[in-house]
Amino acid sequence: MNKVLIISGPTATGKTDLAIKLAKQFNGELISADSRQIYKGMDIGTGKDHSKNIHINLIDLINPDQSFSVAQYRKLAIEKIEEIQNKGKLPIIVGGTGLYIDSIINSNCETYSIKPNHILRTVLKHFSVPNLQKIYKFLNKSEYIKLNNSEVHNPHRLIRKIEITLSPKKILSVVPNNKFDYLHISLTAPNDHLYQKIDKRVESRLKLGLLEEINKLLKKYTWSDIGLNTLAYKEFKKYFAKSFNVKSVKEPYDATLKDCIQQWKFDEHAYARRQKTWFKNKTNINSFDITQNLWEQNVFETASEWYNKP
RNA sequence: GCCGAAGUAGCCAAGGUGGUCACGGCACUGGUCUGAAAAACCUGGGAUGUUGGUUCGACUCCAACCUUCGGCA
Numbered sequence: 001m002n003k004v005l006i007i008s009g010p011t012a013t014g015k016t017d018l019a020i021k022l023a024k025q026f027n028g029e030l031i032s033a034d035s036r037q038i039y040k041g042m043d044i045g046t047g048k049d050h051s052k053n054i055h056i057n058l059i060d061l062i063n064p065d066q067s068f069s070v071a072q073y074r075k076l077a078i079e080k081i082e083e084i085q086n087k088g089k090l091p092i093i094v095g096g097t098g099l100y101i102d103s104i105i106n107s108n109c110e111t112y113s114i115k116p117n118h119i120l121r122t123v124l125k126h127f128s129v130p131n132l133q134k135i136y137k138f139l140n141k142s143e144y145i146k147l148n149n150s151e152v153h154n155p156h157r158l159i160r161k162i163e164i165t166l167s168p169k170k171i172l173s174v175v176p177n178n179k180f181d182y183l184h185i186s187l188t189a190p191n192d193h194l195y196q197k198i199d200k201r202v203e204s205r206l207k208l209g210l211l212e213e214i215n216k217l218l219k220k221y222t223w224s225d226i227g228l229n230t231l232a233y234k235e236f237k238k239y240f241a242k243s244f245n246v247k248s249v250k251e252p253y254d255a256t257l258k259d260c261i262q263q264w265k266f267d268e269h270a271y272a273r274r275q276k277t278w279f280k281n282k283t284n285i286n287s288f289d290i291t292q293n294l295w296e297q298n299v300f301e302t303a304s305e306w307y308n309k310p
Numbered sequence: 311g312c313c314g315a316a317g318u319a320g321c322c323a324a325g326g327u328g329g330u331c332a333c334g335g336c337a338c339u340g341g342u343c344u345g346a347a348a349a350a351c352c353u354g355g356g357a358u359g360u361u362g363g364u365u366c367g368a369c370u371c372c373a374a375c376c377u378u379c380g381g382c383a
Binding site (some may be wrong): 007015022034035036045046067068069070071072073074096097098099100103104106109111112113114115116121148149150151153154155156157160165191226229231232234235248263266268269270271273274275277278281 | 331332337338339340341342343344345346347349350351352353
C-alpha cells in the first residue's frame with residue numbers, strides 16, 4: 001500500500017474538517033502541511049482549533065524563535081507517511097502550504113540537498129536588491145538572465161540563488177524521488193465567499209483570546225523572532241507597542257486595535273488569493289468548489305474510487 | 311439662516327502661472343515560486359460633486375446649485 005491522500009486549498013475552506021471525516025472513512029491518519037502550525041504556543045492564531053482527540057502529525061514541532069524550512073518538512077513528512085503506511089493506515093496530508101505539499105509529491109528539486117549558508121546569508125541580508133542582482137549576475141550570468149520579473153526583485157530568492165551557486169557541492173546529490181500513489185483533492189470557493197468566512201473567523205479568534213495568546217508569547221519571544229512574522233500575530237505589533245498590558249478584547253475597539261484587526265483581515269484575503277493561485281495552476285489536482293451542491297459527496301466518491309483501486 | 315473651509319477611484323491622498331484627462335498608499339484583480347512560503351516578489355483596472363460660463367483648451371479661473379465639516383445664530 002503506497003497511497004497518500006492530500007487535502008489542500010486556501011484558508012477557511014474547511015480542509016481539516018473534511019480530512020477528519022475522510023480519515024474515519026478510510027482508516028486514515030492526518031499529517032499537517034502547514035508552515036505555521038509547526039510552532040508551539042501559536043494555537044489560536046494559526047487555527048489549531050480541531051478537537052483534542054484527533055491526532056495530527058507534524059504540528060507543534062518547534063518554538064517561534066527557531067527556524068524551519070521546506071527541506072526539513074519534506075524529510076519529516078516522508079518518514080511519517082511511510083510510518084503510517086507501515087501500520088496499514090492511509091496517510092492524509094492536510095494543509096494550505098502548497099510548497100510543503102509539492103515537496104512531497106513533486107520532489108524534483110535537487111537543490112534541497114544544498115543547505116543554507118548562514119554566514120553568507122548574514123552578510124547578504126544587508127545588501128540592496130540591485131547589489132544582489134549584480135552579484136548573481138556576476139556569478140552566473142546565464143541563469144541570471146533567465147529570472148523573471150518577480151524573481152529578479154525578490155531578495156530572498158536572489159540570496160538563495162547566490163547561495164546555491166557558491167555551494168561547494170557542484171554536483172548535486174540526487175534526491176530520491178518518492179513516487180506515491182496519491183490523490184490530491186483541493187477545495188476552493190469564490191473570493192467573496194472566502195472573505196466572508198475569513199472575517200467571521202477573525203472575530204471568533206479574537207474572542208477565543210488571541211490577544212492573551214500574543215501577550216503570553218511576548219513574555220518569551222520578540223517580534224523579530226521568525227515565528228511571530230505570521231498572519232494573526234504580526235498585525236498586532238503596533239497595538240502591543242502602544243499598550244503593554246493588554247488583557248482582553250473589549251468592544252468598542254480602541255482605534256489602533258481596530259486598524260490592526262482590519263489589516264489582519266486584508267492580509268488573510270491576500271493570503272487566500274495567493275493560495276488559490278498556487279493550487280489553480282498545479283496539474284493532477286481534483287478541485288471542488290465548496291459553494292456547489294453535493295461537493296462533499298463528490299469528494300467521497302472520488303476518494304472511494306481511488307482508494308479501492310488496487 | 312449667515313460666515314468660513316472643503317469636495318480628485320471603495321477608502322486615504324499628491325499636484326499644477328489653465329496645455330499630452332492626473333503621484334502615491336490601502337483595498338480589489340491576475341500572476342511568480344522549491345532549505346524564510348501564513349514568506350518574499352511581479353502585474354492590472356478604476357477618479358477630478360452637479361450645471362452653466364470664460365477660453366483655442368479647465369480638474370485647475372468664475373457663477374449657481376448640491377453635499378460635508380467647523381463657527382455664529
